[in-house]
Amino acid sequence: MKIKFREAKNIITKSNIPSIDYVINPYIGCQHGCIYCYAEFMIRFSGHKGDKWGQFIDIKTYDFDKIKPQKYNGKRLLLSSVTDPYIPLELKYQNTKRILEKLVNTTAHVSILTKSKFVVRDIELFKKFDDLEVGISISTLDENFSKLIEKGASRPIERIDALRKIHEKGIKTYTFISPFFPRITNFKDIIDKTLNYTDSYMFENLNFRPYNIPRILKIIKNNYPELLSTYQKFRMDNSHWEKIEVEIDAYCKSLNVPYSIEFHHGGFSKS
Ligand code: SF4
Numbered sequence: 001m002k003i004k005f006r007e008a009k010n011i012i013t014k015s016n017i018p019s020i021d022y023v024i025n026p027y028i029g030c031q032h033g034c035i036y037c038y039a040e041f042m043i044r045f046s047g048h049k050g051d052k053w054g055q056f057i058d059i060k061t062y063d064f065d066k067i068k069p070q071k072y073n074g075k076r077l078l079l080s081s082v083t084d085p086y087i088p089l090e091l092k093y094q095n096t097k098r099i100l101e102k103l104v105n106t107t108a109h110v111s112i113l114t115k116s117k118f119v120v121r122d123i124e125l126f127k128k129f130d131d132l133e134v135g136i137s138i139s140t141l142d143e144n145f146s147k148l149i150e151k152g153a154s155r156p157i158e159r160i161d162a163l164r165k166i167h168e169k170g171i172k173t174y175t176f177i178s179p180f181f182p183r184i185t186n187f188k189d190i191i192d193k194t195l196n197y198t199d200s201y202m203f204e205n206l207n208f209r210p211y212n213i214p215r216i217l218k219i220i221k222n223n224y225p226e227l228l229s230t231y232q233k234f235r236m237d238n239s240h241w242e243k244i245e246v247e248i249d250a251y252c253k254s255l256n257v258p259y260s261i262e263f264h265h266g267g268f269s270k271s
Helices: 038-045 095-103 117-126 143-149 156-168 187-197 213-223 225-236 238-255
Strands: 002-007 012-014 022-024 056-061 076-079 109-114 132-138 172-180 200-205 259-261
Touching: 076 095, 095 117, 109 117, 117 132, 117 156, 132 156, 132 187, 143 156, 143 213, 156 172, 156 187, 172 187, 187 238, 200 238, 213 225, 225 238, 238 259
Parallel strands: 002 056, 022 076, 076 109, 109 132, 132 172, 172 200, 200 259
Antiparallel strands: 012 022
């Protein structure tokens, strides 16, 4: 892992994601190195040409006292869109924690999104916010498949355990079932295992991008060869997602749980 420090001009930046006003990315790069990651464009965007996604991290340096907390009153903030705020290096460098500490006395709506068990470190800090929710992102409960597609992230069972601990402390939670791998993501199973610890669900489809297509298809070919033609179909024609949306609708309605389906929008980390 290549680790560098990089001075940031801004640490809270305006967002292009619908319904999010600002995004906070305390690091450049992500130790989780998910094979499907939509943030991989950051390689060229941040001058890391030649580096592999998941193998470099720039620790942003910033004078956190420059954050003007009141500016974010009533605004919707997402932490994070092109990294994970609780990568293992956060335990040492604490950028996420230091930014959150600045926002405690605001009326901002803060949404945390992570695949890391280390998020529980900040439970006491989360409790100080009026309007904060923590989302745990999960694609699969299958440990082996998870290791193949998101080898640096916490195991799915560890993420669910983190969700439970956070929810039990009275903090609002959501489960982000993403990315949805057709015929692999068992969303009903994920819902059944998280239902007691989550206030709402969000679903996002697997977005095929030129840089992730070869990796995704290789893993499918090697591990689920019988699904290869299915994946080719989903890749070529977005209408295949509609049947899955209908199934999600029916299941969530039967359980009477709040949910939103963010299919067809091109990737949550697009900004
Ligand atoms: S955790 Fe999120 S940002 Fe990090 S590699 Fe995975 S998908 Fe990308």
